Amino acid sequence: MTHPRRRMGTVAVAGVCLVLGVVIGLAVPRAASLVLPGSGEVRRADPGAAPPVGRNMFSPDIRNDEFVQQEQRKVVEMLERECAVTGRNCALARSARKALSGK
Incomplete structure (x- = not known):
């Protein structure tokens, strides 16, 4: 059987990891929505161009x-x-x- 202090340390580490995961999960979408300076406008494909080969995976x-x-x-x-x-x-x-x- 594990020692109570060791179990408490494991629970504390798991709690800290959970909190960090939630904070990172909340921060990532906000950071992705920021527009970087000099990035310009998003260009739309030319309607007369060839049909797309696949989905634009970088498009949100x-x-x-x-x-x-x-x-x-x-x-x-x-x-x-x-x-x-x-x-x-x-x-x-x-x-x-x-x-x-x-x-």
């Missing part, structure tokens, strides 16, 4: 990411095809199209 906003939107369109089209062919998931296909169009 996936809602406006071209790759994500392209993948969402594919899913909606698959749902609509399934509705047309089998007659299933038609309500889901309609709501998915509505949600995609409403962006």
